[in-house]
Structures are given as structure tokens and as C-alpha cells.
Amino acid sequence: MIFILLGQGFEEAEALVPADLLRRAGLEVLLVGVDSLQVTGGHGITVLADCLLRDVSADQADMVVLPGGLGGVYAIQSSLPAQSLIQGAYDRGIYLAAICAAPTILANLGILDRKGAVCYPGMEEEMGSAVVEKGTPVVHSGHIVTAEAAGSVFEFGLKLVEVLQGAQAAQEVRDAIHFHH
Numbered sequence: 001m002i003f004i005l006l007g008q009g010f011e012e013a014e015a016l017v018p019a020d021l022l023r024r025a026g027l028e029v030l031l032v033g034v035d036s037l038q039v040t041g042g043h044g045i046t047v048l049a050d051c052l053l054r055d056v057s058a059d060q061a062d063m064v065v066l067p068g069g070l071g072g073v074y075a076i077q078s079s080l081p082a083q084s085l086i087q088g089a090y091d092r093g094i095y096l097a098a099i100c101a102a103p104t105i106l107a108n109l110g111i112l113d114r115k116g117a118v119c120y121p122g123m124e125e126e127m128g129s130a131v132v133e134k135g136t137p138v139v140h141s142g143h144i145v146t147a148e149a150a151g152s153v154f155e156f157g158l159k160l161v162e163v164l165q166g167a168q169a170a171q172e173v174r175d176a177i178h179f180h181h
Helices: 012-024 070-077 080-091 103-108 150-165 167-176
Strands: 002-006 029-033 038-040 046-048 063-066 095-099 138-141 144-147
Touching: 002 012, 002 070, 002 080, 012 029, 012 046, 012 095, 012 150, 012 167, 063 080, 063 103, 063 150, 070 080, 070 103, 080 095, 095 103, 095 150, 103 144, 138 150, 144 150, 150 167
Parallel strands: 002 029, 002 063, 063 095, 095 144
Antiparallel strands: 038 046, 138 144
């Protein structure tokens, strides 16, 4: 089960494109509302989440995905249950994925200490002791995948398919959507 956390003000493309690509690969994805089932993204698109954060736990997860968008990142940062879910997933060796501003959530928890990562350009100072690989769209380091920004959503989503289902599954999705990058 893959949980994609949605807080008010999340970056819509960074949540929905990976959700779509993961589902195309046959994976079970839940959009998880941090505070409510109806969540409005940073560009005014309202999404109906599949469930609430209080309804999920780390031991059910194969991966937890954190979209960017400053509002959504703030909602996750300020939610103790969200922080607990992320820390619990990390402690269990469950995949964590974050894009744009969201890698700073992992950095604030110390999860990225001395690990390769990337974040939205200009937020590097908020990445603690992570080894930031500027200009790289996606970085995969152990059980953590980080991505630069909304322009990296397809590479990010395909990398998530790859780490969970293998390179062949990622290639099949890439071919099915005619992604030529």
C-alpha cells in the first residue's frame, strides 16, 4: 500500500501524477488527507482523499509519498500524526519519497542526514546535513527517493514504480504513457 499525504495547499501535479503512474503499474495507492477528506491544492484544485491520516499506520505501508507545495508541506510538518507516520515508516525500512519542498520534512526529522537527496532549488539550506545533488531531477538513496520540483513529476513517479516493481514495470508504464525524456 502506498500512502500519498495531502495537506491543504499541496502541489497537485506532485501528488496526482505519481498516484496515476503507480496505479498504472498495478500498485494500490491511497490519497491520505492530513486534516480532511476534501483537500484543496495550491492551485485551487480540490481533491477528495481516499481516507484520513488517522485511518492509516506505518505498518500498512510499502511507501509514504510527500508532495511539495508550501501549504501541504506546512500541514505535514505541523501534524504530529503525520510526523509519527513518517518516522515509523523510516524506522521500519519502508520507502519514503518526497518532492520539491517536501524533502525538507525528511531533513527536519534527520532522515536525510549524510544521504544523497535533492529539493526545490533555493531550499538547500533547509536540508540539514543531506548531500544535496543540485540540478538532479530525482535522487534514489537507499529507501528514500527525492525529487526536485513539479517539472520532475514523471521521472519521480516512474522511479517510484521502479523501486517498488522493478525496471521492467517502470519501462512498461513509460511506454504506455509515451514518456520520451
